[in-house]
Amino acid sequence: MPSKEIIDSSPVSDISGTIDIPGDKSISHRALLLGAMAEGETTANGFLNGEDCIATMEALTCLGVRFELKDTDLKVISRGIKNFIPPRKELDLGNSGTGMRLLMGILSSAPFSSKLTGDSSLLSRPMERIAKPLRMMGARIKTSNGRPPVEITGSSKLKAISYSLPVSSAQLKSAILLASLSSEGLTKVTSPGISRDHTERMLKAMGIKIDCSDTISLLGPQKIKPSKLNIPRDFSSASFFIVAGLIGSERGILIPKVNVNDTRIGLLEILNNMGANLQILNKKKIGSEYIADIFVRKSNLKGVKVDSSLVSLSIDELPILFIAAAYAKGVTEVMGASELRYKESDRLSAMSRGLEEVGVRNEERQDGIIIYGGPIKGGTVNSFGDHRVAMSFIIAGIKAEGNLSVYNTKSIDTSFPNFVDTACRLGLKVGKRVSSI
Numbered sequence: 156m157p158s159k160e161i162i163d164s165s166p167v168s169d170i171s172g173t174i175d176i177p178g179d180k181s182i183s184h185r186a187l188l189l190g191a192m193a194e195g196e197t198t199a200n201g202f203l204n205g206e207d208c209i210a211t212m213e214a215l216t217c218l219g220v221r222f223e224l225k226d227t228d229l230k231v232i233s234r235g236i237k238n239f240i241p242p243r244k245e246l247d248l249g250n251s252g253t254g255m256r257l258l259m260g261i262l263s264s265a266p267f268s269s270k271l272t273g274d275s276s277l278l279s280r281p282m283e284r285i286a287k288p289l290r291m292m293g294a295r296i297k298t299s300n301g302r303p304p305v306e307i308t309g310s311s312k313l314k315a316i317s318y319s320l321p322v323s324s325a326q327l328k329s330a331i332l333l334a335s336l337s338s339e340g341l342t343k344v345t346s347p348g349i350s351r352d353h354t355e356r357m358l359k360a361m362g363i364k365i366d367c368s369d370t371i372s373l374l375g376p377q378k379i380k381p382s383k384l385n386i387p388r389d390f391s392s393a394s395f396f397i398v399a400g401l402i403g404s405e406r407g408i409l410i411p412k413v414n415v416n417d418t419r420i421g422l423l424e425i426l427n428n429m430g431a432n433l434q435i436l437n438k439k440k441i442g443s444e445y446i447a448d449i450f451v452r453k454s455n456l457k458g459v460k461v462d463s464s465l466v467s468l469s470i471d472e473l474p475i476l477f478i479a480a481a482y483a484k485g486v487t488e489v490m491g492a493s494e495l496r497y498k499e500s501d502r503l504s505a506m507s508r509g510l511e512e513v514g515v516r517n518e519e520r521q522d523g524i525i526i527y528g529g530p531i532k533g534g535t536v537n538s539f540g541d542h543r544v545a546m547s548f549i550i551a552g553i554k555a556e557g558n559l560s561v562y563n564t565k566s567i568d569t570s571f572p573n574f575v576d577t578a579c580r581l582g583l584k585v586g587k588r589v590s591s592i
């Protein structure tokens with residue numbers, strides 16, 4: 156009989172403390188993938204040992220790359236992208252959209268065929284937007300009605316392209332840039348808005364000449380050099396406890412050494428506009444990224460209309476922002492966020508249904524949501540197997556009027572394996588159980 160993991164979250168009077176957040180998921184993926192492209196040994200500290208990264212690591216192992224992982228210290232040992240071996244089985248990326256999409260860019264220049272697959276969530280996500288520019292560069296790619304499995308036959312003669320992204324997507328931008336490293340000529344990428352720039356930063360740190368003006372330009376071919384990398388702590392994972400502190404911590408929560416890359420922290424600007432009591436301390440550069448300590452305290456949040464320019468800068472934090480909005484006084488409106496429909500679940504629909512379930516009035520729109528702040532009653536919520544939806548509703552339980560249970564929570568292990576322990580350390584009343592269905 157199949158079983159489902161459930162996490163119960165009960166109201167608490169106060170939470171406080173200092174917590175360590177795991178390594179950044181996006182940057183950990185890039186350390187694996189760029190390290191695999193380089194010939195030699197690349198090391199990285201602070202690696203996220205979560206299911207998405209492990210799936211990507213296993214896919215790269217099938218291409219002949221070797222890894223050593225001691226706690227959070229990663230070593231990538233590779234003969235370089237030119238010496239990848241044809242995989243003898245399907246490459247299973249599990250739940251990892253980043254793993255699949257960036258690997259498509261890399262495999263575009265590998266002169267053999269590979270089949271990329273994943274779990275039921277990944278099998279429902281759009282891949283044509285990635286396949287299209289890579290085909291223009293010379294790769295042969297077949298998707299299944301626009302989704303995985305993806306069959307890709309690379310070409311050793313890729314050519315540069317000038318490409319205007321239809322959406323501000325870091326995964327799409329990165330796939331093209333990684334393919335451009337093996338192509339002949341100047342590749343240019345423009346985007347309708349800003350998206351996270353970890354790929355560009357890591358490429359520079361690994362010896363690549365890349366111009367990151369409004370149009371990103373990279374003259375190929377270029378060879379990535381094996382390097383020593385630092386992976387900062389994940390702001391997206393920290394965001395759950397930032398909001399937890401704002402709704403439930405009189406004494407405050409300190410979250411040290413978190414990545415505060417400008418392309419990632421749109422949530423802080425939105426929360427500031429909502430009246431959040433938060434401080435960014437000790438900001439400094441480590442390797443190619445900025446880190447800082449974040450301190451938050453209980454605040455009287457008020458609803459806001461979120462500027463659409465902040466959407467791509469807070470894309471993975473919008474589910475937990477919706478919980479902050481539910482606890483705020485007044486109405487919060489987020490529009491221009493249709494990309495949320497293509498994440499690990501349709502996050503607009505999943506969040507709207509969950510909020511409804513716990514008694515928060517909201518209106519789902521094609522590209523956004525309107526949330527009317529008010530009491531959270533408690534109840535039972537389906538996370539639809541989406542880690543960020545699951546963690547958002549667990550945090551929502553802190554000051555709910557009754558117990559809140561979230562089911563389908565196993566996916567939390569993809570990005571934040573010790574989430575429950577971290578929550579308990581702050582005094583949240585959360586517990587896991589397994590039910591057979």
Ligand code: S3P
Nearest residue numbers: 181253323324325326327350471
């Ligand atoms: C990611 C980019 C974002 C984000 C995803 C990770 C990345 O997606 O939602 O979780 O690592 O590049 P987009 O490609 O839509 O920006």
